Amino acid sequence: MGPESALPCSPEFESSEQYVDSLLDFIGSNELLHTLCGGVHVLDFFTRKPDLYTLVIAPEWRSFFRAHDIMDILDLLMREDLQIFDQRPESWREGPVPPETLLQYIKQIRKLSLRREHTPINRKDEKGSNGPKTTHTLARQVAVGMNVKKIHEVDNFCRYLDKLTTEIAELADQEITHLVDFGAGQNYLGRALASEPYNKHIIALESKQHNIEGARNWDVLAKLAPKQQIMRNKKEWRTQRDAMAEQGISEKEFSKLDLKGERGFHAEEPTREEEPTQQATLKISNEGVGSIQYVEHYIKDGDLSRVVPQIVDQSVVREKVISDLTSSTSAQPCSKQIPDNFVEGNLSLNSDIRALDPKLLVISLHSCGNLVHHGIRSLLLNPSVSAVALVGCCYNLITERLGPATYKLPSLRSNHPRLDSTSSSHDPHGFPMSSRLCNAQTATGKGLRLNITARMMAVQAPQNWGKKDSESFFKRHFYRALLQKMFMDKGVVQQPQVEDVQGNNGSPLGWSAGGGTAPIILGSLRKSCYTSFLTYVRGALEKLLLDPIRGPDFAAKMSDISDEEISRYEQEFKERGKELSVMWSLMAFSAGVIEAAVVVDRWLWLKEQEEVKEAWVEAVFEFKHSPRNLVVVGVKK
Incomplete structure (x- = not known):
């Protein structure tokens, strides 16, 4: 079961364990990596x-980069x-050859980054295992709402999960009865798995009712x-509609209120305040052999003890439908009376319809941050969970286990009660999960730490640029960095202090360095603002001046800046725009090993658990379509 190698690492390594040793040694000791990813x-x-460019990049590297186009540099890094x-050629692409130290760094990053090649899986009703690649096989109505x-x-992922459940049943002697989707959202994945040809029973967990x-x-x-179908007293409904119209509520807005059951024209559902706190919302859907059961549940630690008792046996539900039809008609029901599509409603959760011994596979498709950690831990926290298969994303949303939390926007701490209360806490649900990484020796001490900047870089996909x-x-990066320079010159933000730049055990710009100008939350601007640096600055100031808190300060210090002064900034720093592009490319390229550390940590945690029989990582999508394409799988003994 699973691939030949538990980790999709370079074939240069004899084993996954040897790869992990090399990865942790490099991350824990390489100062340039610390600087580019987090510093x-x-x-x-x-x-x-x-x-930064002069401080971080070696002189011989700078000379090489100066002589080559940025797209050639990207090719060198990745292709x-x-x-x-x-x-030992005398030249490369009509310019100097890369310095040996740069080549060695590139080789090391490539070697330690996980392989991302994906081998498509033929669906079970397709002939052969080595046939030509096919386009997607989702039915048109199932794919509704999805982009490419x-x-x-x-x-x-449907093909992969179908293959995985078959292998678990055959090789691990565990018949999976239900797939539990952590953070189902709009349930695109569950809808496809419940339909032909997979016909799986899906438990769609989602914390938001909407x-x-x-x-x-x-x-x-x-x-x-x-x-x-909404049953109304039409006369009363028209009377209420006309009354609402007199209050300025349009018919469209009134219809929305009506659909929510807030006007009493059809059976009302209890409000969230009226619902029992221990009872999640249950909605059953059934189509053919597969089924979907929606459960409103806030996932905070992987404990499904409130969810498992609500899982129903769909065969019993169908028998109940037949029984109800039989009792409601004098004639025996024919097959046409039994719904061919979904059976909906809030069914009484009694012992007659509950699944007696469900065997669960916990799944997720691009679960953000700690949600993957909760999914992995569910394997141990719940006797009914037999396996997990989770694809993560948004590493920047992971919390930190070994130190105080870091945030993309530290200035939010004082304005947000939750961030303020947790700013000095160590989150037991955060990164790293595994004992191996918690106890790893690094240049900065015991335990591997990744700050918010390092984790944000790990979601880049420079191979697709x-x-x-x-x-x-x-x-865009050039404009934003140059605007920050203007803010500093005008006194909106302060220049970084010398002690901010130094520190971190002697490293000039290390992983825990906190130096830098204060962040200015700008957000997105209109597309037209990026026509030139002048239009960018004017668009940014227009937006910032409207801020009720910071607007007066910007008005006092920036409102008198002229177009000529803005143009002078652009001309003065124009040549350094390429340096910024080189730095950003090096940062994104180097962050491949940061993503590897996050993924490997999840695999190591599974390997450390006595209850886990097998664990592995492999690619399940094409990287060019979906860069976060690695699934972490664990199967219980």
Whole structure:
């Protein structure tokens, strides 16, 4: 069961354990990696003295980068066959060859980054295992609402999970009865798994009621569930509508209130305050052999003790439907009287319909932050969970176990009660999970720590950068960094202090360095603002001046800046825009090993548990379509 190698690492390593040793040694000791992934931020590219580029990048590297186009540099980092340099050529792409130290760094990053190649799985009703690649096989109505990326993810993950459940049943002698989707959202994955040809029984866990209602609306659009029929007293409804119209409420707004059951024209559902705190919302859907059960549940630690008792046996539910039809008609029900599509409603959770001994596979598709950690821990916290298969994303939302939390925007701490109360806490649910990483010896002490900047870099996908989109976001980074320089010169933010730059056990810019100018929350701007640096500055100031708190300070210090002064800034720093692009490329490329550390930590935790029989990691999507394409799998003994 599972791939030949438990981790998709380079074939240069004899075993997964040898790879982990090498990965932790490099991350724990390489100062340049610490600097590029966690020690610097492009926001302060023009505000530090000495400047970041000169401080971080070696002189021979800078000379090489100066002589080559940025797209050639990206090719060198990620695509060029480095063996050509073994022949010691005199030039490369009409310029100097890379310095040996740069080549060694590139080789090490490539070697330690996890392999991301994906081998498609043929669906069980397709012939052969080595046939030609096919387009997605989701039925058109099942794929409703999905974009191309989501279709690729759902289609491939459905095939993978179907294969996995079959292997667990055959090789581990555990028949999976239900798949529990952590954070189901709009339930695209569950809807596909419950439909032909997979026909799985899905428990869709979602903490937000509006997401559950949205998912059920997609069920209707996909023609997998009937549209809700609302019975009204039309005369009373018109009277209420006219009364609302006199109060200025339009018919459209009134209809929304009516659909929520707030006007008494149909059976009302209890409000959230009236619902028992220990009872999650249950909604049953059934189509053919597969089924979907929606459960409103807030996932905070992987404990499903409130959810498991609510799981129903769909065969019993169907028998109940037949029985109800039989008792409500004088004639024996024919097959046409039994619904061919979903059976909806809030069923009484008694022992007659509960699943007696469910065997669960916990799944997730791009669960953010700690949600993957909760899913992995559910394997131990719940006797009924037999296996997990989880694809994570958004590493920047992971909390930190070994130290106080770091945030993308530290200035929010004083304005947000939750962040303020947890700013000095160590989260037991955060990174790292495994004892191996908690006890790893690094240059900064015991335990591997990744700050918010390092984790944010880990979600980059530089292998997918093309010329056009690269130029676009390189320009955006340049504009934002230069605007920060203007803020500093105008006194909006203070220049970083010398002691901010130094520190972290002697490292000039290490992992725990906190130096830098204060963050200015700008957010997105109109597309037209990126036409030039002048339009960018004007668009940013227009937005910032409207801020009720910071607006007066910006008005006092920035409102008199002229177009000529803005243009002078752009001309003065224009040549350094390429340096920023090189730095950002190195940061994103290097962060491949940071993502590897996060994924390996989850695998190591599973390996450390006595109850776990097998654990592995493999790619389940094409990287070009979905860069967060690694699934972490664990199967219980």
